Amino acid sequence: MVKDYIDIRAVFSKEGRAVFISHLDLMRTMQRAFKRAKIPVWHTKGYNPHVYIMFPLALSLGAESECEIMDFGINMDTPMTPQEVADRLNSTLPQGLKVVRAYAPQTSHKLISAAEYEISFFSDEPVKLSEELKNYLSQQEIPVEKKTKKGGVTAINLKEHIKNPEVKAADDRVLLKVALPAGVEININPQLLIDSFLSTSSAPISNVSVKRTKILDLNGNIFI
Amino acid sequence: MLKDKIQQIALQAQKPARYVGGEYGSVIKDKSKIDVRFAFCFPDTYDVGMSHLGMKILYGLKNARENFWCERVFAPEKDFEKLMRENGIPLYALESMDPIKDFDFIGFTLQYELCYTTVLNMLDLAGLPVRAKDRHGLYPIVVAGGPCVCNPEPLVDFIDIFILGEGEEVNLELMDLYNEMKKKGASKEEFLIAASKIGGIYVPSFYDVEYNDDKTVKAITPKNGAPQKVTKRVIKDFDSVYYPENFVIPFTDIVHDRAVVEVLRGCIRGCRFCQAGYIYRPFREKSVDTIAKETKALCDNTGYEEVSLSSLSTSDHTKINEMLNTLADYTDKEQISLALPSLRIDNFSEELLEKIQKVRKTGLTFAAEAGTQRLRDVINKNITEDEILSTCKTAFEGGYNSVKLYFMLGLPTETLEDIEGIAVLTQKIVDLFYEINKGKKGKTVNISISTATFVPKPHTPFEFEPQATEEEIKERQKHLLDCISTRKIKCSYHNQNVSLLEAVLARGDRKLCDVIYEAWRLGCNLDSWDEHFNFELWQKAFERCGVNPEFYANRKRSFDEIMPWEHIDYMISKEFLIRENKKARLAITTRNCKEGCSGCGIKKECGGVYCG
Structure with a gap:
């Protein structure tokens, strides 16, 4: 046609x-x-x-x-x-x-390969939490279970997929800037990282919010 | 802030978009400039309530007034209700996210009997006493309207004011009166007395009901100057009545997610089992111009890709063909599909069929209601077997291969022969399909029969009739299955306990208030949902209150019995109902309003097309 x-x-x-x-x-x-x-x-x-x-x-x-x-x-x-x-x-x-x-x-949308997020962990103890988060991110390996499209689960090393993390403590929260794979090939939901970190953290967290700030192409440039 | 708290917990619930508002078309006002705030409550979930046309009309109508603000409230699903209660969140309105307990009015629309416990639950969730006598301040005034208030007696303990009939005028009159009296510092009692002088306003606490030893009603006596009978409100000039130009557009998928234009109100037919056919009389219609104008405005403003015409029987519009041609011109151009529910078998022409086909080939549904001509005559469902078959023929020739048929079981005078008639008629439809598609390969037909247990309703000629008992219905269901010999026909039933409860609540009196309260205390809520309906709890409630459901459902009432709704006037005279009941017994039909007036009692002044 x-x-x-x-x-x-x-x-x-x-x-x-x-x-x-x-x-x-x-x-x-x-x-x-x-x-x-x-x-x-x-x-x-x-x-x-x-x-x-x-x-x-x-x-x-x-x-x-x-x-x-x-x-x-x-x-x-x-x-x-x-x-x-x-x-x-x-x-x-x-x-x-x-x-x-x-x-x-x-460009074709198929070129989308990653996305950048700002994740806010709201807490009364942001300093403690930011230390925990830095330690968490500096591990050699972060094993998590990822859901597959077919409804099963597969074990992956989340660490390999976390790109350019930046941790910053503010008055009422800890801010994590991070890029994760996104697109047709492999897609990592930031919730996977959040859940994985929360299960290791001992600092009190009242709420978590996620904001997608950039969509990136294969070369790490902003996708247009 | 309540709003932040709600947004934080909403994500833990299923389909959170139902609980946070913010939809396109929702009306936000500056509350410092508002005189009267109205919380319009639909006692069911968002998905059901947002589909309801009456709410869209009254929402737009009230918000068109600068000093009024009407907001929407729905019943939360059980998961979100749990979260609300755990987090101390009271029932709130979706526009302002303010708690509704501080509103001037809390208004419920009662569309079906099984929502009654949900009304109580919503009042409780709002943080209010559920019983009217325990709410002392001027506000909130709890009001209720909708078809079920044609017998409001089972709810009189909980509701301050019932609004009878059509709401477009009386709602504004009531709110204006309230505004005036609130400024003067009136008490609740003073307001109720003044309100009871408005036509269509029923203040139940102003009526004393006495009972006979046999538990039937002995007398209904008004006090505080309330009228002996409260008469429903009717919009006389239906063509120029308010109609919204925009709807609130939900984010989530709701039951009926489309533009809806009301083309006519009332019904000319007088099917003797059908409450809607009587309580919405007289028959009035909108002009083709108005319908076209409203369709265009609504589609333009909402962006819906589908528009549906709403009425009890769209094909009874006097200018149906002109209307469809005019609408099709517009919808074709805008790539909008036009849906026509509520078509009657007898005037379902080829031309009409072609018009629906042009837009969408949905299933065909016929409400045949009874299996034999005799029984169809009893219920005054004036269609013949020939008409049913010729309509099916038209449909099959047009390429349809599935038909759904509705029947009722337990109709007055019904015998096993009538049940067999359902199977015979359906088989004829199957045979007809194969006759038409003879020699064509791979053609197969699906007929589904859906049977409901007949529920006698107030203000109908069958209001005197007993509902068939569970044993009788079971026997008839079994007989129907025995009579069906092909797998092309699928048969489904309504839940018998639901039908029984509907029969009790529909024709109940004030003694049922305690039963409803008890059922709610025991955990009944959202009863219209199969997954939530718990008949055992209802049975327990009946037992605890010493009320026998069979007294209301399965008892034959004499013509001279004072009905619990004797003081509720829907303009259909008791003499007419008795006359119709007697004719039903003799299987004599009554002509429809178009063919000639049968003297139902509706006044000429109400603006009916065929009245006088």
């Missing part, structure tokens, strides 16, 4: 109450926002045409993000600039979702 649409990629943030929108729900939410915004978005051609959107990378329920990605098409016979698409979407998205920029993608 002749391609009758122009590819657009949008980067959007997800914060506040929007962190409770699951991956599946996000699809519906965006489809409706496109309809409301009267964007000439490409529809699937099946018996029940619907707005076509692709989210190459899922985000865990509860996590914030500054850099979620979605790919979609704009009908070729009714073109619209990426900027206008972004503006229109922003006028109709629910609170907590915001398109940061939109553009014609130059």
Whole structure:
């Protein structure tokens, strides 16, 4: 079939109450926002045409993000600039979702290979906790069990996958900046690291929050 | 802050998006500028409640007033309720995340009897005494509306005010009155007295009920100047009644997740078992222009990819074809699918079928209700076997290969012959399919029969009738299975205990308040969910209160018995109901409103299309 649409990629943030929108729900939410915004978005051609959107990378329920990605098409016979698409979407998205920029993608989403996160461990004893976290990260091997897609579990060494960790103690929390594999090949959910660390830690922790800050390509550059 | 606390624990619950609000279309106001705050409670989970059209209408209606703020509240699932109770979080409204115990009104919509314990649970979760007499301050005033308030007596201990009939006008009148009296520093009692003067407002504590030795009602006596009978409210000019231009769009998948446009209200048919067919009278409809305008506004504003037409019988709209053509022009262009539930067999034409097909080939569902013509005449379900078969023929020729049929068991005058009739009729449909698809390879048909136990309801000609007992129903279910000889037909039943409880609560009196309270104390909540329904606890509650459920469900009531809802006037006269009941016994049908008036008691002034 002749391609009758122009590819657009949008980067959007997800914060506040929007962190409770699951991956599946996000699809519906965006489809409706496109309809409301009267964007000439490409529809699937099946018996029940619907707005076509692709989210190459899922985000865990509860996590914030500054850099979620979605790919979609704009009908070729009714073109619209990426900027206008972004503006229109922003006028109709629910609170907590915001398109940061939109553009014609130059690369395939398959090139996504890692993501950077900021993980906040809220605690009354941030100094103690930060020491624990540094010790935890300096281990030679961090064995964890990872769930497989087929529903089983496989043992992996988490240490191999943790890239560029930075630990910083603040007044009420310890902040961990870290890059983890993300994408088609291998994907490590930051929750795996959090759970693994929490099981070794003795400092009191009242809450943990996760924010995705960057999506990276094979070379460690920001994916565009 | 409560909001932060809720967000912290929400992630531990299933589908947390149901508990945090923030949906597109939800209305946020500055509470310092609000005179009256209304917590609209749906006594079931978010997924069910958010699908309910009445709530969307009243939410929009109240929020259209600058000084009112209406917010949504649903019952939490049991996992989240546990988290709320453990963390000291009271029931809150989704928009402001403020506790509802501080609101001016807490309003419940009662759509089915099995939500009653959930109402109590929500009041308790809000941190309020569940009994009205234990809530002394002016606010919150606990109100309830919806179809079940046509017999509100089983809930009178818990609710301050019942709102009878259609809510678009009376809700605003009530809130305006409250606003005025709150400013004057009125007491709850003073407000209730003033409210009871508004048409359609029923203040149950202003009525004394006496009983005879045989436990039937002896007399219902009003006090404090309350009217002898409270008459339901009806919107006379239905075409210009308020309709929302936007909905709150949920993040999570709910039961009916689509735009809905109400095309008509009331029903012309008068099926004798159907409560909705009587309590929503008279039949009124919106003009094609209005329907088209509302469809467009709603689809534009919500972004839904599907719109559904809502009514008791959409094909009874006087301009159905013009309406569908107009709507299809718009929905085709916008790539929106148009769903038409509630079509009747007798006017299900090829043209109509084509229109539904154009958008989506969903399953076909027919409510045949009874297996023989005699019994269909008894219940005044005016369709013939020929009509059923010719509709199936049209459908099969159009490529359908599955049909779902609804029947009731335990209808008045039913015999085993009528049960056999269900199997015979269904077999004819199977045979018809193979006749039409003769010689075509790989064509197979699926017919599912869903049977429900008949529940006699107030304000219907069968309000006098006993419900069939469990033994009788079991015998009939077994007979039906014995009569079915092919595996193309699948048969399913409703839970008998659920039907019994519905029958008790639907026609119950004030003595059931204690039973409901006891059942809730024993742990009953979200009874409409199979996984939560616990009949043993209900049985225990009946025993402890010394109330016999059979007295309400399985007893034949005489025509001169004073019903517990005798003072609740839905404009259908008792004389009419008795006349219809007698005709039912003789299997004589009654014409529909379109064919001619049968004198049900609805006044001409109510704006019915066929009234006078």
